[in-house]
Amino acid sequence: MAETNKVLDVAGVSKRFGANEVLSDVSLQVDKGETVCVLGPSGSGKSTLLRCINWLERPDAGQIYLNGERVGINNAGIVMGDRDLSKIRTRIGMVFQHFALWPHLTVLQNLMEAPVQVQRRPKAEVRDEALALLAKVGLSEKCDAFPARLSGGQKQRVGVARALAMRPDLLLFDEPTSALDPELVGEVLVVMRELAHEGMTMVIVTHEMAFARDAATRVLFLDRGKAVETGSPEKFFSNPETERARQFIQRYAGDVAGGRR
Amino acid sequence: MIHDFGIVWSERSLLLSGLANTAILSALSAIAALLLGFLVTPALMSKRPAIFGLARLFVDGMRCVPFLLFAYIIYYGLPSLGLRLDNWSSGLAALIIYNTAYMAEILRGAWAVQPREPIEAGIAFGFSELKLFRRIILPPLLLSAGPVIGNQMIQIVKDSAFLTIIALPELTHAASSIQSRHYIPFAAFITAVFLYWGLCLVIEAGISSIGRVAEARR
Amino acid sequence: MSAADIAAIFQGAIVTITLSAIGILIGLPIGLGLALIRWADVPVLGRIVALYVSMLRATPLVTLLLLLFFALPNIGVPMSPVSAAILGLVMSTSAFNCEVWRSALMNFPKDQYEAAQSVGMNAGQRFRRIVLPQIVPVSLPGLVNEMSLLIKVTPVLAVVGVVDITRAAVRIGAQTYEPLPPFLVAIAIYVPIVFALVSLQRWIERRQTRAEALA
Ligand SMILES: Nc1ncnc2c1ncn2[C@@H]1O[C@H](COP(=O)(O)OP(=O)(O)OP(=O)(O)O)[C@@H](O)[C@H]1O
Ligand SMILES: [Mg+2]
Numbered sequence: 001m002a003e004t005n006k007v008l009d010v011a012g013v014s015k016r017f018g019a020n021e022v023l024s025d026v027s028l029q030v031d032k033g034e035t036v037c038v039l040g041p042s043g044s045g046k047s048t049l050l051r052c053i054n055w056l057e058r059p060d061a062g063q064i065y066l067n068g069e070r071v072g073i074n075n076a077g078i079v080m081g082d083r084d085l086s087k088i089r090t091r092i093g094m095v096f097q098h099f100a101l102w103p104h105l106t107v108l109q110n111l112m113e114a115p116v117q118v119q120r121r122p123k124a125e126v127r128d129e130a131l132a133l134l135a136k137v138g139l140s141e142k143c144d145a146f147p148a149r150l151s152g153g154q155k156q157r158v159g160v161a162r163a164l165a166m167r168p169d170l171l172l173f174d175e176p177t178s179a180l181d182p183e184l185v186g187e188v189l190v191v192m193r194e195l196a197h198e199g200m201t202m203v204i205v206t207h208e209m210a211f212a213r214d215a216a217t218r219v220l221f222l223d224r225g226k227a228v229e230t231g232s233p234e235k236f237f238s239n240p241e242t243e244r245a246r247q248f249i250q251r252y253a254g255d256v257a258g259g260r261r
Numbered sequence: 262m263i264h265d266f267g268i269v270w271s272e273r274s275l276l277l278s279g280l281a282n283t284a285i286l287s288a289l290s291a292i293a294a295l296l297l298g299f300l301v302t303p304a305l306m307s308k309r310p311a312i313f314g315l316a317r318l319f320v321d322g323m324r325c326v327p328f329l330l331f332a333y334i335i336y337y338g339l340p341s342l343g344l345r346l347d348n349w350s351s352g353l354a355a356l357i358i359y360n361t362a363y364m365a366e367i368l369r370g371a372w373a374v375q376p377r378e379p380i381e382a383g384i385a386f387g388f389s390e391l392k393l394f395r396r397i398i399l400p401p402l403l404l405s406a407g408p409v410i411g412n413q414m415i416q417i418v419k420d421s422a423f424l425t426i427i428a429l430p431e432l433t434h435a436a437s438s439i440q441s442r443h444y445i446p447f448a449a450f451i452t453a454v455f456l457y458w459g460l461c462l463v464i465e466a467g468i469s470s471i472g473r474v475a476e477a478r479r
Numbered sequence: 480m481s482a483a484d485i486a487a488i489f490q491g492a493i494v495t496i497t498l499s500a501i502g503i504l505i506g507l508p509i510g511l512g513l514a515l516i517r518w519a520d521v522p523v524l525g526r527i528v529a530l531y532v533s534m535l536r537a538t539p540l541v542t543l544l545l546l547l548f549f550a551l552p553n554i555g556v557p558m559s560p561v562s563a564a565i566l567g568l569v570m571s572t573s574a575f576n577c578e579v580w581r582s583a584l585m586n587f588p589k590d591q592y593e594a595a596q597s598v599g600m601n602a603g604q605r606f607r608r609i610v611l612p613q614i615v616p617v618s619l620p621g622l623v624n625e626m627s628l629l630i631k632v633t634p635v636l637a638v639v640g641v642v643d644i645t646r647a648a649v650r651i652g653a654q655t656y657e658p659l660p661p662f663l664v665a666i667a668i669y670v671p672i673v674f675a676l677v678s679l680q681r682w683i684e685r686r687q688t689r690a691e692a693l694a
Contacts, residue, residue, distance in 0.1 A: 011478035076384035082389035092280055101380035103478050104400040146478045166386065253448060324674040330645065330666050335651060337657040359505035415537065423540030423635060433542045447547030454538045454546065461537035 005031050006068070007170050007201045013052055015045075022048045023063070026227045028220055031200035032171070037212035037233070040222035041248060046205040049222065050172045052082040053203070054092045055085055066091060067169055093163030099155040101147035105136065107158050107193030108143040111165040118149055119166065127163070133161040137191050159193055164175030171195070173204040189215075209252045213237055221245050267449035273440045276354075279435025280456050286431060287418045289332040289462075290356035295410065297357065298364030306371045316365070323362030329423045331359055336427045352424040356417060363413050371406035411468035415461050422457075432456055484651045488661060490646035492668050495633050498641070499562070502568030503626050509569065510576025515606075517577070518584040528577070529667045535574035540632045543567050548639040560640040568636075572629050579621035583614040620684045627676035630669070644668055 008030040015023040022045045028034050038046050051057040053064055055072045059081075064071040071088050074080050080088075101110050111130035115121050134140050137157040147155055156176055162238055163171055177185040177191070189211050195202065196215045204214060212219055219236045221229040223244045229236060239245050269276065304316035321333075332355040339346065346354065375398075383397035403410075425434040436453035440446045516528045535543070548563040557567075587610060594607045637646035647666040652658030 053352045056385060057383060086387040089385055092385075094382070094385040096382060097379055098376075098378050100382035101375075102379050102382070102397060102401075102402060113396065114388070117392065118387040147478050148477075162386075319557050321674075321677075322670070324677065325670045326666055327631045327669055327673075329632075330662060330669065333634075333649075334659070338662050341657060341659045365632045371578075419537075419539040422541045425541060426638060433539060433545070436542065437545060440545075440549060446546065446553060446561070450542060450546035450550060452543050454534065457539060457542065458534050458537040462533075 003174050007034075007066065008053065008203070009068075010049075010053065010064040011062075011063045011065070011151045013049070013059045013064065015048055015052055015057060015059050020213070023052065023059070023225045023227055026222070026225070027062075028203075028227065028230070030201060032201055032202060034217045035196040035200075035202045035204065037216040037219045038148075038203060038205045038222060039207075039209075039219055039248070041214060044222040045225040046047050046222055048172050049111065050094070050174050050203065053170075053172060054089050054094060055080075073118055077120065086118065090114065090166055091169045093166050093168035093171040093177045095148045095156070095159045095163050095171065095173045097153075098179050099147070099159045101155055101158060101162070106146055107142050107150070110147065110158060111162050113254070114162075115165050115167075117193055130161070130165050135196075137161045149185060153187045155257060156188045156190055160195075164195075171200055172204065173206070175205050175207065178207055207237075207252070209249075220225065221248070223248075262448070265445040266452070268443050268445055269448045269452050272443075274355060275434070276452065276456070278461070279430060279432040279453075282430055283418065283421050283457075284460060286353065286356065286421045286424070286429075287414065290360060290421075291414045291417050293357045293409075294360035294364045297361040298368050299341060301361060301365035302372060303366040304363055306372070320362040320366050321389040323359055324366070326359075327358055328355070328420045329418050329426070331355055332366060332423060332427060348427045348429045350423075351430045352427060355424075356421060360413065360417055362477075363416075364410070367406055367409045368402070369412060370403055375402060375405070385435075400428070401478075404471065404478065407471035407475065408468050411464055411471065416465050418457065418460055418464070419439070480651060480655055480656065480664075484655070485664060487651065488644055488664050488668070489649045491642055491644040494641065495636070495643040495645075496565050496672075498568065498643070499626075499630050499633055500637065501565055502524050502572055502629060505569045505628075506572035506576055507622065509573040511580050513573060513577035514580035516556065517581055529578055532574045532577050535571055538571070540567060540571055541638055543571060543634050544635065544639050546548050551586075560636075563639050564636045564641050567627070568629060569631075572625060575625045575628070576622060579618050579625060580614065582621075584610070585616040586617070587614060616687065619685070620687075623676055623680040623683065630673055630676065634665075634669075649671075 006029055008028070010026060011027040012025045012027055013023055014021070014025055024048060026045075028036070028049075038049065048057055053071070055064075058072065061071075065087060069088070072080055072085065074084060101107075102113065105113060108127070108130055111133060112123070112126050114129075115126040116123055121208050131143065132139070134143050136217050137160060139154060139157055139161070142150060142154060142158075149156065150158065156179075159176070162252070166246055173192070177188050180188065185208070189208065192202075192211070193215050196217075204212075204216070214233070216233045218230060219233050219240075221236065221240075221244075224244045231241060231246050235247065235251060240249060274440065301316055301320070304312050305320065307316070330354065335355045335358075336348065336351040339351070351401045379401070380393070381396055383393050388397055416442045421431055422433040424431055425437060428434065432453050440449040442450075503672075511555050513528050517525050517532075519525070536590050544563055544567040547567050548560070551558045563682060576593065591609060591613075595609045631642065634645035636650065640646070644665045648661035649658075651661040653676065655661075
């Protein structure tokens with residue numbers, strides 16, 4: 001834990017649902033400012049890995065460290081209570097496949113809810129910051145709208161802004177564009193690219209191969225719960241080490257060649 | 262006929278206190294039943310067969326028992342088991358217990374159709390326990406269940422009229438007293454009917470304003 | 480509580496069931512008639528029906544029964560407990576049925592109606608041959624639900640002196656100074672009846688969703 005640079009350290013995490021081993025001995029280190037794209041076929045455990053990182057799912061084995069601090073298990077070696085877990089979770093932002101905005105709150109309230117209620121930061125400050133974030137994702141004029149009145153792309157940009165409003169050390173994305181109509185995917189990817197440029201530390205589960213190829217600093221390929229390959233996107237896409245990865249890339253070859261679907 | 266309504270007018274304080282009692286009785290039992298419903302609902306969804314079975318039995322049982330008989334049991338029946346309640350306590354207890362079953366079922370239905378992801382987002386953003394429930398789970402739940410809860414409140418108002426048979430001084434009881442005192446049945450009871458109608462229109466107005474709030478968020 | 484007492488309660492049950500059946504059978508077509516008046520937007524009459532329905536839905540059956548039983552004789556309409564009971568049940572249940580029928584009518588696809596018009600059916604034929612066969616299944620769960628609600632309010636008929644289940648039970652309780660057993664017998668009669676109706680409603684709904692899923 002000497003490296004101050006390492007934001008996330010997933011060490012040998014395993015998780016099973018009943019007899020189904022969904023993650024087996026998965027490790028992943030993410031340095032500050034890195035954008036790691038997690039790729040893999042459906043059911044390979046990508047979502048489960050993300051959910052283990054912030055303990056929405058409790059791993060069966062292995063450790064997770066955020067900035068050197070153990071997630072989920074306290075100093076005494078026992079499972080954290082809700083209060084400690086919630087404190088750690090506020091430092092990990094999450095963006096959901098189906099947006100998961102809170103339907104009863106306006107866009108601005110969605111951004112302010114957790115910083116004010118959970119982090120207990122001053123309302124005025126949170127509000128200014130939230131407005132700035134909405135401007136950044138291009139949704140200033142929607143701040144008083146309810147989520148139900150937004151398009152999918154707008155919802156997801158709110159989802160990203162909501163996660164940023166927590167000033168997280170790490171952002172997790174679970175297929176942030178796969179519930180969107182194809183013509184709306186771009187507007188979300190633009191925002192994510194910008195964050196990558198700014199040096200936000202991110203772990204992104206995605207099927208957008210073109211995005212992974214040119215925005216990721218590293219890719220992790222999961223297959224049947226195992227971390228099969230990890231490395232630079234250039235190497236992974238042009239010269240994968242394993243047969244499974246080669247097949248996977250071939251399936252999505254059109255994506256890489258043609259930019260986006 | 263005009264004369265009859267004049268008599269009703271002269272007895273207005275009796276009628277208004279009946280109306281007030283009906284409103285208080287209904288409001289108290291609606292609130293209490295809703296709160297208790299929140300306790301029974303998790304039992305209705307429990308994976309433990311004993312807990313689930315007991316909760317189901319209670320809810321389905323209450324839904325098959327006529328309210329009047331249930332009130333009779335509480336008022337006349339419980340004393341033979343050594344539990345004697347006055348008419349207010351037994352009326353209130355009957356309304357609350359009976360409607361807890363209905364509220365629990367309403368909440369279960371609303372809960373079952375709530376999307377899971379926003380709640381999960383709440384957890385991921387650090388909400389926990391009471392705060393998660395109060396700020397993330399409860400508001401959309403109440404918005405979606407609001408209209409049905411409102412309809413149940415109308416049902417409670419109407420059920421409360423049955424309590425006239427245990428001499429609880431609610432609206433119908435007040436109208437009965439006026440009728441027996443002055444022998445003006447039409448004026449006395451039709452006035453009561455209009456007051457019930459007014460009360461229900463108020464509740465309906467509440468329902469539709471909840472409906473509008475929910476519509477904007479759907 | 481003697482065997483004769485239990486027999487008396489069952490005798491009351493026959494009265495309760497008969498009155499409920501009469502109320503349901505008369506209330507169904509009247510509810511449909513009221514719904515049609517509202518659906519067709521008959522001037523004035525439509526408004527009156529709307530007010531009638533709104534008012535009756537808000538009126539507790541006890542209050543309605545007391546009104547009918549005591550006030551109608553005053554204006555020269557003789558009222559026995561049984562006739563007050565039937566009138567009260569019909570008035571109240573028809574108001575609720577009207578809403579069930581009406582919502583089915585409101586959701587009836589307009590183009591079908593126009594198609595029937597275009598092939599030259601007259602109003603009566605359109606209603607009997609096109610509309611009615613389709614709104615009956617849609618309304619059925621709501622109507623059965625209303626039936627179970629009606630059964631559940633029948634104990635109140637005892638208030639105007641009908642010797643039904645409840646009055647029989649009250650009487651026995653007063654004679655024996657043991658009110659609990661007769662009430663439990665009364666409940667034991669009600670529960671299976673209401674439960675049967677509730678199950679019927681669920682069964683219809685399930686069958687219909689399955690049919691929809693197949694279609
Ligand atoms: N709560 C759960 N209970 C039981 N099994 C689960 C649960 N969550 C996930 N699984 C199983 O774990 C496996 C991996 O699921 P996961 O959602 O992590 O896959 P994924 O890689 O995200 O797939 P996708 O690309 O389809 O989102 C699947 O077989 C899934 O059925
Ligand atoms: Mg997934």
